[in-house]
Amino acid sequence: MLKEVIATRYITPLREGGSLPGLIEGDDLGTYVLKFTGAGQGRKTLVAEVVCGELARRLGFRVPGLVTVDLDPVLGLGEPDQQVQELLKSSGGTNLGMDFLSGALGFDPLAFEVSAEEAGRIVWFDALVNNVDRSWRNPNLLRLRGQTWLIDHGATMIWHHNWPGAEASAARPYDAADHALARFAPDVRSAA
Incomplete structure (x- = not known):
């Protein structure tokens, strides 16, 4: 079972990758890379993230910790980029987060x-x-x-x-x- 986190602040979009992940802060004060359920690749990619990420961890690979993130779409209202704002609006509820590896x-x-x-x-x-x-x-x-x-x-x-x-x-x-x-x-x- 993945730890559950509530997104308290949307920090910035990460412009790398086709799914346009974002950086968020959680209610546990952790910083996470957020993969959105509303992204173009769909929920099946998030399923693959969890299954293969956890399998990799159990096989001894270094993989950032995974969490579920409850996202309130209102966090994106101040986002100036229309594409990011739409992504936040369409991703309300449970999303997937990964520990942000600061300095990586x-x-x-x-x-x-x-x-x-x-x-x-x-x-x-x-x-x-x-x-x-x-x-x-x-x-x-x-x-x-x-x-x-x-x-x-x-x-x-x-x-x-x-x-x-x-x-x-x-x-x-x-x-x-x-x-x-x-x-x-x-x-x-x-x-x-």
């Missing part, structure tokens, strides 16, 4: 080193959950105090958007050619 940097495969073992574990996990969105263009990884954190699992389990094709989708081999960690010679065999 976006992962750049040219700037950070990852061991073949860790790269192999991450590629293996992404193959397991069919993550189509951890490429060098969009790594969905953060670096904090020398450690790699996995974020944004909304583009995993893509088969659950089309149940009639789920079996065929699950049977396809995972293509890691564009994976953000491909250049680190991932040791997938050891991870398996």
Whole structure:
């Protein structure tokens, strides 16, 4: 069961990612990255976030803590961006939040080193959950105090958007050619 938080302040939109997440403060004084139920990708991406994020945590990966966030759409009335205001209005009620990792940097495969073992574990996990969105263009990884954190699992389990094709989708081999960690010679065999 995820911890429940009430959004007390909408801080700012985060302009990275297609779902336009936002930064909020909760009634527990925590700061969270909020993924909205009213975003274009729909609720199924939030289901994938929870299932794959918690699976990753149980497999020993570093993943920001997940919480449910009760959002009152009135928090967005002062937001000057019309698109963000509409997103807040359409997302009243329960949404998904992730601990904000203050000081974390976006992962750049040219700037950070990852061991073949860790790269192999991450590629293996992404193959397991069919993550189509951890490429060098969009790594969905953060670096904090020398450690790699996995974020944004909304583009995993893509088969659950089309149940009639789920079996065929699950049977396809995972293509890691564009994976953000491909250049680190991932040791997938050891991870398996």
